[in-house]
Amino acid sequence: MSTRLATGGRLIDRNKPLGFSFNGKRMTGYAGDTLASALLANGQMLVGRSFKYHRPRGIVARGAEEPNALANFGESAAFEPNQRMTTTPLTEGAVIASQNHWPSLEFDIGAINARMARFLPAGFYYKTFNWPRGFWKHIYEPFIRRSAGLGKAPKERDEDRYEHLYAFCDVLVIGGGIAGLVAAKAAGDSGQRVILIEQTGSWGGRAAVDGGQIDGIEVMQWIKETLQELEKNKNITIRPNTMGAGIYDHGYTLAYEQTHDLNAPRHRLWRIRAAKIITATGAIERPLSFANNDLPGVMLASAVRDYLADCGVSAGDRTVIVTNNDDAYRTAVALKEGGLEVPAILDARPDPLGQLVEKARDLGIRVEAGRGVASVTGKGRVQGVDVCLHAGEGAVLETIPCEAVAMSGGWSPVVHLWSHCRGKLIWDEEQAHFRPDPSRPPINHDGQGFVITAGSASGALQTNDVLADAHRAASGAGTPPVSDAISEGPIMPVWVMPQGAGIEKRAKMFLDYQNDVKVSDVQLAAQEGYESVEHAKRYTTLGMATDQGKLSNINGLAVLSDALHQPIPDTGTTTFRPPYTPISMASIAGDARGELFQPLRRTPLHDWHEDNGAHWEPVGQWRRPYAFVRTGESVDQAVAREVTATRTSLGLLDASTLGKIIVKGPDAGKFLDMMYTNMMSNLAVGKCRYGLMCSENGFLIDDGVVARMSEDTWLCHTTTGGADHIHGHMEEWLQTEWWDWKVYTANVTEQWAQIGIVGPNARKVLEKIGGIDVSAETLPFMTWAEGKLGGIPVRAFRISFSGELSYEIAVAANQGRALWDMLHAAGDEHGATSYGTEALHIMRAEKGFIMIGDETDGTVIPQDLGLDWAISKKKDDYLGKRAQARSHMTDRNRWKLVGLETLDGSVLPDGAYAVADGENANGQRKTQGRVTSTYQSPTLGRGIAMGLVSNGPDRMGDVLNFPDTDGKPHEARIVSPVFYDPDGEKQNV
Amino acid sequence: MSEPVSALNGASFGGYCDVTEIGLRGMVTLRGDLSAAAFKKVIEAETGLTVPGQRKIVHGKVVSLAWMSPDELLLLVSYRDAAATAARLADSLNHQHAMAVDVSDARASFRIEGSACREVLAKLAPVDLYPEAFGHGDIRRTRLAQVAGAIWMPDEASFEVVCFRSVARYVFDLLSEAARHGGQVGYPVET
């Protein structure tokens, strides 16, 4: 079984032991271990169960490509499912639990599926469970859902910090192997701004393990020196533990940094905009497809070598090597030199030659040419391999006992990042892999390619080719570094081992370990007509696991192509999508959580509201008081109190959120005449006018009071939601349609706090504070004036949205709170009452004033609301005029605004529709109107409502039925929408 | 007569950089034809500064003048003088098509100080803040996380940030979170 050797392990620190637990069992590892190497060191080869068949699985790989070794990691708020053990550094006290089994990893009921495997081929879901109807939802699906999924669902709220960072550079180099180092150095030397990122914590990639010399010095030394030179260059930023997650259009790259530092944000998402991106992302070794190639103890040859060199961990005392290329011989040599047994190298190639082969033979390792694995034997873990002729059907020649199998099917360049923005690939017959086609790179905003591959990511597998390719990629000056690497013999593609394997064997050859996709499944997909690579993938789930097919894709493609009797390039690949390996949701959210989730806009009076029982209502990003609730009072009671106090004495409203836009210039009047349905050019200086704005499509989008400030300046008030987009709307027309008109606008919404002083005592309280003259004579209804109030400069607008005597006082925001306090003090004797949005809505409804967003919903035109008086007949054009002439807009049966009065005084249900007789052609009940606003009126002591009713204004007195959702009828009579003070005696005093 | 109070009343935060609300500050938005001699003449007479070029900000002893768009400038003066300055400018621009508006109360502004101040902003704004790309004398209107804002460097080791008053708290919290101890990145280079 796997174990830690007495010596070796370039990355671990044997002076820093770390305690951790796996499924409750105490274990120890060393600083520098990954969870995977630590488990192997403790003899833990079985680390999880597969997705579908719950087969026992062990660690296969060393890095991001690992399909099996996923863990429930950590506890409580720091718990994280599906943590990849091969890429997670071991930390003191780490709590690791294996996934997808019950009751235990060793004894898993779900493993029954493995026995049933023959009944559960690819696509079996689609072929069954469809009868009887209803069973899917209630019987089959719940069972399948329970058995699906991998890690446990987190329960608690994550407490860690996350953040984003924008970075810019000339050259971004992704990958810190020797190719990345060479490219970064070359780019840096040429004076460009460079960022170099590496997904692991160590530099040098494979070369650091495989050794040799570069430019005459030992590789490790060369890496160290190169890094030092890079660090010296101020234009180069170097980042370990940072993965290139995705490349997006126009050179935008996501880099995912895991700080492994408790004081720092846990993850940092870099958004790097690079003029040029060099992907030095290396290559990944392919498994071989032989029977039982998924038994714990069967690993990638390179991984076996890495664990030995990096962590001093051996996968087993006796390791059989299975390969179709020279590289795996390095593993054999490393094991042998590490004092471990290598009973045999099974090489599918008929006559392997080359220096590595010789080296192995010289070490006395038995090399069997033309041989393959008929089957791996063992229960729950490798106990031996049945050897056969690769060219045959799998007749067993001998059985070699062993504890581990190191396999190598050749190497595939990591082309994911190259492909995210549609860089194209070509099939390399000689090396049997897809590699980037430099002539068809991803296209940047300037039409040029912006991604270049370097090293084995380009398909350069020999060290010297890697160095040269990287040097070229960064257009380095001078000659590239040179290594002493020995040359390798050619690979022989092997997609199924042995060649002539029968169906029983093919049904035990795993392509996608995590999703349990076998050679036979892909062949079945082809047989059933799922010929497109995307069909085959979706039908079999090949490559859809959390490793995104890093090990399985190419092998699967080859099997599919073979089944379709077509060359691999004709089959093509599936689409590569970001991210390269999964990234945390929290890192994507960044710091935008809690208070920072979205901006919260506050008025100058916000804090006062907060301190005075405000029951908040979000209005856009603002938060406005819905009502001010006093102790022992319900929200509804508070609203009623606020309405009554305002109608009978004095109410105060924070109207600061209303939009305020200055429009100035010789053509301002002409411009406003286009913006509004009414005439604004003839508004007299000092006067106010209520205006309507429509979209070019005819629909009412905003309303508000416009005041003429001077000969060439108007002030336009908008709704709370309208401020920004109406200002944008104005600028859009000025900049893109009428750019020759002399008009300037300025959005001064936030310059002013605006306070409504409303009610019979409004004037009294203003006069008491003193300053500006607010008498009926000097400041009549719908006029405005400038002056001082209690020494504070203000603008007073004599306007009313409540039907009461009312002023809106605008004051510089920084003095808003001062004036507000002053008004409360002065109004105390009248029981000055602050009121919220709901009281505001009720009072406007009592007066029959429409509310944008209530009476309008984007489908309503002013004519529907009886606002024809606000549509100038004198103007030959305004935005929306043409649209309002279309047949449907002029239909006499359009739903129009009316008041609604229940026969029994009750409140009509909000949103209810008035039914008409019969059903339409689709069997839906016919309707003839709907409720747009409905309230209990504290003033009238009964329910009042406004609504849109087909041809309503001509049907006064008609009684309609507005059934509730449960069908309960509510009868209401059509009346005038003005329920309160129809003659406006109160507001005009 | 009561004293005006800025959005956060001078709040401050200490991290690996310091974040401070600057408090009351006069600002006048000027719109007009920046290339027109008549317009320039008025502005330069009032401020004693030459109208800055594209994305530039110029500083005098008490006032600063920033380029906001091809037809807009922002004049920074003391809060006390803002209203008068705006009125005076409006008056002297009276005979041309132009606009001068006091927007002092519509804004909040912050100072970020510390050798790593560039990276605090780099966490919030999609702007190249490498010294070669942005430095003293430059101004950039951009996005700070989810709101609009403007940034410039009054000197080589600090930033000033202007945003709308209603989101002052949001921007202050953003900057503080970005400047929190432990979060220092080392990119872009320290100044």
Next chain:
Amino acid sequence: MLLITCPNCGVAAEETELHAGGEAHITRFGPEASENDFEDYLFRRENPRGVHFERWRHANGCGKWFHAARCTATLEVFGTYSAQTTEPPREILETIRAKRPAWTWRDLK
């Protein structure tokens, strides 16, 4: 994540600073317009799979509108120009023709 240069302030702006405003060079039709012209004006768009003239606003920036010529299939940006124009400027058209010889647009010769 598009990167488009705003001709008004010279910033190579990331998409998140910009607001997309749909097809450019659309003639407004007002009260006297025929049903067909008005429908075209409001709803019918070129929506090409290829070169597209479109409007953008540098919303989180200088606040100004501008036009861009962009390929909707490759996202290549051929150039940006003033919004105060009724048709694409010559140099933009030449750039496009140089890269897409067979390209045609509306009734442009």
Next chain:
Amino acid sequence: MRRYSAFAIAREVLRHHQGWERAWAKPEPRKQYDVIIVGAGGHGLATAYYLGKNHGITNVAVLEKGWLGGGNTGRNTTIIRSNYLQDPSAAIYEKARSLYETLSQDLNMNVMFSPRGVMMLAQTEHEVRGYVRTAHANALQGVQTEFIGPERVKELCPIIRIDGPRYPVLGALWQARGGTARHDAVAWGYARACSDMGMHIIQKCEVTGIRTEGGNVTGVETTRGPIGCSKLGLVAAGHSGVLAQMAGFRLPLESVALQALVSEPIKPCMDVVVMANTVHGYMSQSDKGEMVIGGGTDGFNNYTQRGSFHHIEETVRALVETFPMIARLKMLRQWGGIVDVTGDRSPIISPTPVGGLFVNCGWGTGGFKAIPGGGWATAEMIAKGAPGPLAAEFGLNRFREGRFIDESVAAGVAH
């Protein structure tokens, strides 16, 4: 066609599944068909299926430039619901939803329709009013929905945070019979059934031109040669505009990218579909255990099937706030689809200026849930030469008349 069943599987086990036949045939195109459908996505295949099943028209070819089901049918978040506000929408989406109920049996392929319930969260007063209004409309439209309170929301979806600091959940519009289905299986099931009726599904066959004579359609030019037909249906989602231009008319469409993503699979924790429109995100959990997440569309024309990352960011940000437990899940994969959006964001099922040429497009982000209904209505229109009641309101003429079908009025975004 050999039927699928548990017994069929048992039989095949004995011969290692070597006996399964092709799900759909791979025919050479004929010279002439009665009807050609362009686009072998869900809507195209469903149209063909109902042409045969409801109208006895089986001399039909479905042409697909790529692989069948490879467009938005295979790229969406598989949500099925019919709780729409406007009558015409409610009618066609409810028709689709009710057909989904029995689709597995009708097609003899398990499309895994799972009526687990869909809730649309109300997080502002305005949204509450919009959804209450929708509930009233649905009651009269024969669509079963109800407006439920926060406690019920929490009960149905325990992982949701109802008292968030910014947008507390005030309630939700709940459709118990809404849910999800396996998107690929829907396309495959229709394809298999069409093929079984003798229809031709021809993949890797791109339409390069449309032939007309005297204002009537006579056939199409394709990468596999000219093919004649007496009636032509364009059912190509984002690419409909390009096809329409081949026939000499323009559609009121714009093609934009819509993005989605999935997390790594985890054990079941969410049995309903949740849509949160105020914060622009929606989420469900697939049978595989992945959290399936969708958001908004890009604002610019795009045919690249990749979108901009900041939309993903906005969506994930919103969902982390709404479902705090997903913070430590990981995004496994993100992708984009091209959706065709109309002036009122409702679909077009309509005759065109060209005789014998019909379109089904403009589904925007709502296409998958409508597949059976859209196919049903389009087949009826093609067979009879004029729209039936389901399609009547979705005609092209509505833009001229100003007779819009605007769903955004209640729900903000409509997915």
